[in-house]
Amino acid sequence: MIELHKAGYSYGQDAILRDVSLQLAPGSFHFLTGPSGAGKSTLLKLCYGDLLANTGTVKLLGQDARDLSRDALAKVRQRIGVVHQDCQFLDHLSITQNVALPLAVSGRDVEAEAENLAQLLAWVGLSPRAHALPPELSGGERQRAALARAIIMGPDVILADEPTGNVDWEMSQRLLSLLVELNKMGKTVLIATHDLGLIRAAKAQVSARVLRLAGGSVQLAGADL
Amino acid sequence: MKQIWAILSGAPDADRVVPPTGFTVWLTVFSAAAMAFLAVFALALSLAAERLSVRWGQELARTSTVRISAPSAQEALQTAAALTVLETTPGVARARALSDAEQEALLAPWFGADLPLDALPIPRLIEVVEAGAGYDAEGLRARLAAEAPGAILDDHTRWRRPLIEAANRLRTIGWVSLLLIMLSMAAMITLAAQSALAANAGVIRTLRLVGARDSYIARAFVHRFTMRAALGAGLGTVLAMGAVAALPTADVAGGFLTGLGFWGASWLLPLLIPPLAGGVGFAATRAAALRALRKMP
Incomplete structure (x- = not known):
């Protein structure tokens, strides 16, 4: 699905990732952990083509990210659902319209998908807030809406960047359950988080691989997690 | 599209x-x-x-003017001769001498309405209207010079x-x-x-x-x-x-x-x-x- 081979990335002179090799196999569940500033978000951005590796190669759905044209990258992003840390909503559109945005930009008939859209909003528990604007939602509701938008296109891979960063324990468990459920449907999931409690809770529900990002490289985390 | x-x-x-x-x-x-x-x-x-x-x-290309500048005794004679030449010139649809009243009207914007036309040596004007592809200006000038020496053809080209x-x-x-x-x-x-x-x-x-x-x-x-x-x-x-x-x-x-x-x-x-x-x-x-x-x- 997504494969990094000796990938490196630098912001100016500061190398944040060095020789990172990682393979997200279909149906796998990964956690990416590490201290703040370790490069978790940068690594995720390499995984959906928002950044291009300075060294090494990154393959997105079998295609070298460097060789992708803008249009080809847009198509790849329709198959990789991303839950961004800051949600990235359009504040002038309702939650329903924001969730439907990937359908609209890919040229699909949003009206024809209205029932699926309603079911999805119900699944993430946002039916009563369907017509609210993003600034009117709580942190947990925003994260659930972001998850709904990430999966509306039925992607093969779901990447989540600190999805529980701004929510309470109960809500983070609810979000985790949704992601575990998606993984059980066959989706590949990668969650970047520094919330070790979340990882421990997940390991009780799903077979997850935990990767620790430190010093610019990725290691498999030990059994202490 | x-x-x-x-x-x-x-x-x-x-x-x-x-x-x-x-x-x-x-x-x-x-x-x-x-x-x-x-x-x-x-x-x-x-x-x-x-x-x-x-x-x-269109307007200027289809009209021209013949001026008869001759002593008053010969003016009518030369005007008639010029008209005869014009009537027999291929490419001329019609030609007519302007009346005193018409000449006065033409000069009125510059000299006023009560112009004593008789007292001034004003040349007689003949209006020529062309037909089809027009006439041969050089040939007409030569014939006018022979028949009416005081006749001068102005085909408007200079200022048109x-x-x-x-x-x-x-x-x-x-x-x-x-x-x-x-x-x-x-x-x-x-x-x-x-x-x-x-x-x-x-x-x-x-x-x-x-x-x-x-x-x-x-x-x-x-x-x-x-x-x-x-x-x-x-x-x-x-x-x-x-x-x-x-x-x-x-x-x-x-x-x-x-x-x-x-x-x-x-x-x-x-x-x-x-x-x-x-x-x-x-x-x-x-x-x-x-x-x-x-x-x-």
């Missing part, structure tokens, strides 16, 4: 993703209206100059040419003005579109993250600016056509400026300006948007 149809039919999905942009909407509409207003007058100027050029060319040239240049200036107005409109819309793109960088980033292609993003801006340019140009055109219609008629004031206007089917020409402005808006915004999107990371 598909994209133009999408623009005309509204492209509602693409348009909705970009938030409304407040006062810049009215600036674009106002600028397009002002440009269209000027464009209508430039068009009217071009058409008036063209009509003038054609009229001068600069007048027609001036009218032609005026017409060219009108068309160039029209072109410059359209280019200015394109530049103005390009600047407005660039400003809108910069102001919506966050929206564009979000759209890209959810898989939008540049053509989709561009469409949102293109639709918006095309409609604003067409709407503004429509308003400006209607106002300018009203202003042109309100100009005084030739009967009231006379002169070139009263010819500034539209006649008959030419009233339809200004109606092309709004769709043309929409086309300019479409092309300018699309080029600006795709260029800006290529530069955005």
